[in-house]
Amino acid sequence: MDILLTFTSLTIFTLMLTIGVNQSLEQLTSLWHQRAVLLRALLAVLVLVPAVVFTLLLVFDLSPEVATGLALLAAAPGAPLTTQRSHMVGANIDYITSLQLILALLAIVVTPLILGVFYGMFELTTERVSLLQVAGQIASVTFLPVIVGMVLRSFAPKLVAVIGKPLNVLANVLFLLLVIALVVVLAIAPDLRVKLLLGWPAIAAIVIIAVAAVTIGHLLGGPHKDKRAALAIASLARNVGLAMFIASVSEDGNGVIPTLLAYIFLGTTVQIIYSVWMKRQVT
Numbered sequence: 001m002d003i004l005l006t007f008t009s010l011t012i013f014t015l016m017l018t019i020g021v022n023q024s025l026e027q028l029t030s031l032w033h034q035r036a037v038l039l040r041a042l043l044a045v046l047v048l049v050p051a052v053v054f055t056l057l058l059v060f061d062l063s064p065e066v067a068t069g070l071a072l073l074a075a076a077p078g079a080p081l082t083t084q085r086s087h088m089v090g091a092n093i094d095y096i097t098s099l100q101l102i103l104a105l106l107a108i109v110v111t112p113l114i115l116g117v118f119y120g121m122f123e124l125t126t127e128r129v130s131l132l133q134v135a136g137q138i139a140s141v142t143f144l145p146v147i148v149g150m151v152l153r154s155f156a157p158k159l160v161a162v163i164g165k166p167l168n169v170l171a172n173v174l175f176l177l178l179v180i181a182l183v184v185v186l187a188i189a190p191d192l193r194v195k196l197l198l199g200w201p202a203i204a205a206i207v208i209i210a211v212a213a214v215t216i217g218h219l220l221g222g223p224h225k226d227k228r229a230a231l232a233i234a235s236l237a238r239n240v241g242l243a244m245f246i247a248s249v250s251e252d253g254n255g256v257i258p259t260l261l262a263y264i265f266l267g268t269t270v271q272i273i274y275s276v277w278m279k280r281q282v283t
Helices: 002-022 035-059 064-074 082-089 093-121 131-155 157-188 190-195 200-220 225-236 240-248 253-282
Strands: none
Touching: 002 082, 002 131, 002 157, 035 064, 035 093, 035 200, 035 225, 064 093, 064 200, 064 240, 064 253, 082 093, 082 157, 082 225, 082 253, 093 131, 093 225, 093 240, 131 157, 131 240, 157 253, 200 225, 200 253, 225 253, 240 253
């Protein structure tokens, strides 16, 4: 499992470095200049998806561990793998990379605020986290490799011209290998499969959240299909790494890990179905 975690970290670093190397500052900040589009995206990811989770925690009789895992996911936008996952649905890359970085930046403030609402209403098993703790995790995972890529792009343009495309290919290969590794681990680890058997209420809640997230993003994404697809994936792709980090701060945090993993697998299933549907819409 330690090897898988190390490989995941390497993959995420490479993916974010690729964004910094291959995207200009203008591309990465393009969404800041589209206020109406940005507000719709923030409404979808930061308000409506957490509201769906909040409602389901009121309706479903879920264990504290499952409720905590879902609350952490609701409060953790800006997943590092969002851009890569968006390729599957033909999303607008400039839009999704800019949105991903904006969400990661806002998560420094938004994550503790959203969790504060959940702590006030539900009995969660993890401890509260500070802005500095969230900022440290996001800075090291998301912004550090992007900044390294941007520095290379500014001060070593000839090197970037050489490594840009190979780095992108490497990122795609690592992402594919990561997906395969996760499937293999699930297939050969019976103890893990047992832990993922959370019960029908929990599974139903996760599926509803995933479907609702994709639907919300699609409907608020605007008239262009590539932006609708991008926002659908951004709404679905919660920052599991940040959620795991918050869980790790508490002694009883390991209890939420099965919920986070179940969301990854069920959310990916929903994404694949959405991807197939979107491609049929285009054709």
